[in-house]
Amino acid sequence: MAKSPETNGHIDPAKAYPSKSFFIDMLTQDIGLSDCILDLIDNSINSLVVRENLDVMQHLIEGSKAPKIKATIDITFNPAKFTISDNCGGISLSDAQNQVFLFGKPKVDKTHAGLGVYGIGMKRAFFKIGRQIDITSNTIEEQWKISINVDEWESKPDKWEFDFADHQVKKAPVGKTALTVARPSPTIAAQFGMKSFAEILRARIASAYALFITSGLSITLNSHTVTADLPELVESAEIKPVRKLFKEDGVDILIQAGLTPRSDRTPRGWYVFCNGRLVLPANQTDQTGWGLDEFPVFHSKYNHFYGRVCFRSKDVRKLPWTTTKDGVTRESPIYQKALSEMRVQARPVLDFFNRLYPDDPAESEQERESFDKAKPTSAEKAASQPNTPFQAPPPKPRDDVSVKIQYSRPKKQVKKIAAHLQRPNMSAVRVGEHTFDAFYERYCK
């Protein structure tokens, strides 16, 4: 090719700089408001994990004692302002200077089973929420403050820093961080004004951090404490949920599956956790294998199916979570491995449901009975047992099974039989059984 005479062989390279609006307006499009707030909670929990070497999965895997968390995360919001504050340890000045505000983590922490993965959550969250951001934090030794006027910061395309508004060396008993975002966009303000949003957020927090809350973490939302929400499993001498723990490429994978109590009316499915954080609740889609590879499509007869998969690793990049932590990365070989094991372990559970709801309901009395008899137990308790396959009573040989007979006869005649037996209050069902037994006694024995 001929060289262009003007450039004399030299041409400027194609520019590939990031623009601020990419972070402020674009990345924030891909994530919902509640997921953003969850990202901020993840950050708070992560500093707790790092400071206290906390691992809420450890006791499930080892069968040891559950950790006791003593920390609080408070979230308040109204159409004008959003605040999240915690006493999870605070952020040191050096971390704030060199790490916390970078867009994307250059280095991954491989020493804690934490919740911070990509280094984008907090920035994406505060840009999503509003235009004025104030962060204060103190460790037990020092405190600092950063204020960001997003409009101003955006107008300086080459400035990729946030200035400190304050820094002091000052002792404190507990490390704390508070993030306030003001001047929300009209759509965000409208959401903050809706009661339904608060309820959605509460439900998300209650399930996403259930394992942390049950370990003692307190999360409040507009001054109301959020309680953990997780389905239970049933257990009895006859029915036992499966528990299978294995390791794949440095990731611990714990699979549990069984039946939720009869009284639980919510259709369940698979729940996927990464380092204790729920990333996929009540999944009934092909993300967790339903309808794939001979695993059936979810059906109302599987409403009581509860499967739980917990991934744990100190190398958080190995975990199959997406940047928004509201789903799984399906291509991850570790997730694929888990998926095949989930299929294997869950098949006997689904077989039980198939027996429980056969074409002829009379054939399933035995299954119904053992299901009714099974008592609820927490999945955490079941998790800390040794590995065990799913157990359910084997189907009885057909002869022993009783069948239901249903028919109608004139009320008058039924009453007459009851009167003849000198038991005028006898129910129609009893009359039916009595006459059947009498016939059997007389002619068939």
Add this chain to the structure above:
Amino acid sequence: MDQPTNSFKQFHYGLRPSKQVERKIIIEVLHRLGRASFDVSEYTYLGFGSVYFVDFIMFHKYLFMQKMVCVEWGEIPKRMKFNKPFKFIELKMMKMSEYISRIKAKAKYLVWLDYDYALDPQNLGDIDGFITALAPESIFLITLDARPKLPKEEKYDTSEMTKEKRLEFTLDIYNEWFRKYLGRDVTLDDIDARDCAPLFYEATIERIKQSLATRPGLEFIQLFHFLYADGAPMLTIGGMLGTPADRERLERKNILSHPFARTDEKYLEISLPPLTVREKHWLDSRLDKNLHLDKLAFELDEEDLLDNYRAFYKEYPTYAEAML
């Protein structure tokens, strides 16, 4: 009857001679695995028993296997227990799909899913389960009825249909089940023949490949591919879950080139001429490559039958009534 009887050309189905030959062939090849230092006698045999436990007895006697698990889903727990030939056989009254979740991750197994029905999502699920769960160097065999027969469930009932309607109905269902494995439509040609063994072979092998996708480094080293008919045509596919190094070991010890081994889509047809004991003895004492039909002391219809006998004379079963 306008033709003389032909039934002397058939075996009594109850004796299932081809099945017996199949068992012996499998044993012969598995025996050779010892040459490549795969000690099958240390494996755990897992299979369906039926009250006769034939496979169990043969694998114990000829492969010296001593760890055996029999999974049975019938309603005959007492009969199964009563007929168990050896104390060490563990009897599990449950569905195979349920047992898969109990497979020991580190133990090597010889698994034979000897179904008497055709390929369907249920046994594809079993294949997936085993290929996912079995330890490397385990051996996996599956036998299927090679006819396009749908499961015996009300929704698949074709008994009232004409032949055309039945084929059409089966085709629809097979497309739903198998298209994803074939990467193409199932056609009438696939199912309107003596058997649909090639279709089942293709789907089974693809199922195995897909399940192995989550186990990098492992492949299915096919050893067996048979078709035989004691009554219904039956298809058997089998092989080892191994590494490329395992494959090399098997190659080096000439196991993959064993006359009975089949490593691709071409199957070995097990077909036996029915012979009297006297005929068998006559043939055995004269058998070599120069023996042809015209030199026989008795009639045999086709040269093929003689070739088949030549191939399987060592495994050819003779039955006699015995007073026990």
